[in-house]
Amino acid sequence: MSASDPQLIPRAGRVRADLDELARLVEDDRPGWTRRAFSEPYREQREFMLGKMRGIGLEARIDPAGNVIGVLPGRNRSLPPLMTGSHTDTVHGGGRYDGIVGVLGALETARLFSEQGIQLERDLIVIDFYGEEANNFGVSCVGSRSISGRLLAEHLDRVDADTGISLGETMLRRGLDPDRAVRGAWRPGSLHGYVELHIEQGPKLERSGSKIGVVTAIAGIERLLARFSGRPDHAGTMPMEERRDALIAAAEAILLVEREGCGAPIHGVSTTGRIESSPGSFNVVPGDAAIWAEMRSVDAEWLDGAKGRLARDIAELAAKRGVDTAIEWLNDQEPVHAARSVQDRIAGAADALGVSWESIPSGAGHDAAHLADLGPMGMVFIPSVGGRSHVPEEFTEMEDVELGIGVLAHTLLGMDRERR
Structure with missing residues (x-):
């Protein structure tokens, strides 16, 4: 790995060791490396x-919402801090x-520093x-929502259909404090x-x-629950x-969902x-x-229009079969743009390290989307083999992990020297 500062070369061996340790904290009765929020292995992972x-x-x-937070002290602790991280549930x-x-x-970046x-x-x-x-309560990004002020009291009342237990009660049973989590927002601009x-x-980077x-x-993400009563x-x-077949109406709705995604003009x-x-x-x-369906796009106008079209067309098609519909939008997230200044910093760090890069939108949702209100936000992507994810076959070469950490470390170092 070529680097402008050889002191910031990650040690892949210990990152791999951490990765292997985490891989043992999984739900043994589930496929792949399952470690869902609110499970016992996830509780063990927080302590790990x-x-x-x-x-x-x-x-x-560990804060009231369950976020594990570590701080590497800087010279002037009165300055707005930098933040980096992600999630470990699956x-x-x-x-x-x-x-x-x-x-x-x-x-690893904190270790290097x-x-x-x-x-x-x-x-x-x-x-x-x-x-x-995503979970059975229809509330993803619980921890980052808490920090950004987007975890709401009504979210705590959402009930898991499988257990009949609310999100708030489930958090309490896991030793969290849901009321404080709702009130735990950090000040906008504090990062x-x-x-x-x-x-x-x-697959884009690999290709x-x-x-x-x-x-x-x-x-942005729009999640839909459509119920059909025939x-x-x-x-x-x-x-x-003469049939009023609810499942056929649902099947037609699934095709409508697919058609919307195929007709998106941009992404x-x-x-x-x-x-x-x-x-x-x-x-x-x-x-x-x-x-249960969802739509995603970085194009807010298309996402909003698709939401209205789907609700209308699903109801109309079902009505022709004598089937009633009830549509509920479970969760929404507006498209969020990364700060231009952070994009430039990441690109500059890659250039300094002699690493090839390209601009790319994220079709997946991330905690980063909720952090944009707290300060300039950016993301560094590294390749996924075969473009596979959310499956046991998900894999990224350790060499690429090492390069990504190097770019992250140099980006943070550059940002630390900026005045904002």
């Missing part, structure tokens, strides 16, 4: 990360790299955000900047051969033209990830059905 931070000399704590059947690389990269006697002008905050991935290292989760992605924007009937005796995707129907018998026409 707290110990890691304290072990390298950071002032570390989706069901997830992989070893999504979010985790960003947390371990932040930890400490070992080489590099004291920043301001504090550096290393953070492992709580519960970034000098936030930079997040993350795997791309898509182009670029080693670093400088993120331009994070896609009429159950005998599957052998009710004529096709847009749409996915239906879950479908249910009842009574669930071969010989009964489905009387009720539901789908």
